[in-house]
Amino acid sequence: MSLRKTTIIAGLLFIIGTIAGILSIAPAIDAPDYLFKASANANQVIIASIFQFIMAVAYVGFAFLMYPILRKFNKGLAIGFIGFRFIAGVFNIIGVIAILLLLILSQEFIKAGAPDSSYFHTLGVLLRAGRDLVNHVAMILVHSLGGLILYYIFYKTKLVPRWLSGWGLIGTVLTMLASLLVMFQFIDIITPIYIVLSLPMALLEMILAIWLIVKGFNTSVIYSGYKCGIAKL
Template sequence: MLRKSTNVARRSAVMTGVLLIAGLVTGILSVVPVIDGADYLVKASTNESQVLLGAFFQLFMIVAYVGIPIWLYPILSKHHKGLALGSVAFGIIAGVFIILGVITLLLLLTVSHEFAKVGTMQVSSFQTLGGLLREGRDLVNHVATTLAFVLAMFLFTYIFYQTKLVPRWLSVWGLIGSTLSILASLLFMIRFIGLDTAYMILNVPIAFQQLILAIWLIMKGFNPTDQDSVSQLK
């Protein structure tokens, strides 16, 4: 029984680590420079493969964002079922927002194709529609999705901190990084900052923490807890 429990914990740790890395990689690969540029209405249709590739990797992010809290749930629910369940819920919400972001991206591609057909006719209408779609995509990706997933991370990191399943310094780093990432999204939402250097700096700590946490989980797994010690005695 003990060996089975240990195997489950080890498997969960490795899968969580792999998904954390997958989330970081797919997040980088989902960036679509032509949509963020000034001439996105012109360039999106001429760079359709870049847009579709970005949409594909963004969809693949769902596997990571939803999978991480789900793989952690069997381990974390033993220590705090409510927070573990909340983490899963926020992960699923993040997945739903990712889908909305992908739909918006594909709508922008459609608008770009239509804009290419009409040329200079009704330019202002297309610019207004494209601007609204791009603004909506930014809010979905950098506010709604980010807030949902970072809240999921904050909850399971808090359980890590309480139980010492991973080193305390790594948990503290995660809690601070999550808080900074939440702050970045809120500041972007109220237009205090843009998708600029300030936004990136606020998100750097949590990105590096995810990478180090992933490596730790893959290499070391979870630390034994007091509850595990009690189980061994039984």
């Protein structure tokens, strides 16, 4: 595959992953009365889980496309990048399983006549908390570690303009900060602080995707045979 086709597909995967991530939101699962609503909106929950799976495939696919290019500059960092993104994909799949388990729990709750028994509610709370920690903490942190490697290589090699890669580094750090604040319960998910910290990265990914599709990489960097080791990067 030519370099130009690779960058176009990479940009498209970025966009697909972002759109799939938005469509993976399931209001029925996030509602206060989710034990009732999840079962009543089973199709919504299933569709959300499908889109989360698509998001995982898109982001892992992006990593595999980037690996042959990144390894030209630093094989070790390239392996680290693809490794972190693969692990993030695994966490994404765990998130898919969690949302489907919540649907099953809701269906069993309704079949049991919506009892007041606390074990349904306790299990639901644990599943929802686990899903949130997987999606918004574990997956994001590991994904971001890969992002730090990616944007660091971009910045040092000038594969894309440094204002883009610099933005990526700052946005990634802010995203990780948001996840850490959620993990230690300083903030909740989908709060003004969380959104403000996450927004720069979300905007950057869309701009980078468009850049890859329209402009692609700085080919002079790649075709010049530029090589650098860890010390130089």
